[in-house]
Amino acid sequence: MVLTDKHYLGTLCKRGHDYRGTGNSLRYKKFRSCVRCSKQQHTKYVEDNQDTIIQYRQEYYQKNKAKILQKQNIYNKHYYQENKKDINEYQKFYRGQHNKGTDISMEDCLEVK
Numbered sequence: 140m141v142l143t144d145k146h147y148l149g150t151l152c153k154r155g156h157d158y159r160g161t162g163n164s165l166r167y168k169k170f171r172s173c174v175r176c177s178k179q180q181h182t183k184y185v186e187d188n189q190d191t192i193i194q195y196r197q198e199y200y201q202k203n204k205a206k207i208l209q210k211q212n213i214y215n216k217h218y219y220q221e222n223k224k225d226i227n228e229y230q231k232f233y234r235g236q237h238n239k240g241t242d243i244s245m246e247d248c249l250e251v252k
């Protein structure tokens with residue numbers, strides 16, 4: 140766990156989560172709650188409510204399927220346009236590592252032949 144601009148060192152929390160022997164707890168600036176307590180609570184919540192969460196996600200997905208897929212599609216296209224060069228370079232590198240000899244770019248893949 141590291142200090143970022145989202146965290147600060149505050150008073151020791153009630154569970155005594157000491158941050159690297161400083162005698163303080165790492166807390167979220169936004170909520171002022173201890174990071175480790177929050178994580179524990181979240182893990183516990185997820186464990187206790189696994190079925191509810193899965194059901195909620197599925198319902199949310201079903202209700203908003205069109206919207207989600209559209210968003211993803213736009214995002215993917217946008218992301219590809221923005222990062223075309225990097226993606227192609229990465230793919231070339233990746234293929235070079237795993238499948239020596241072939242040199243197909245994303246553009247080649249997108250073209251239906």
Ligand SMILES: [Zn+2]
Nearest residue numbers: 152156173176
């Ligand atoms: Zn704590």
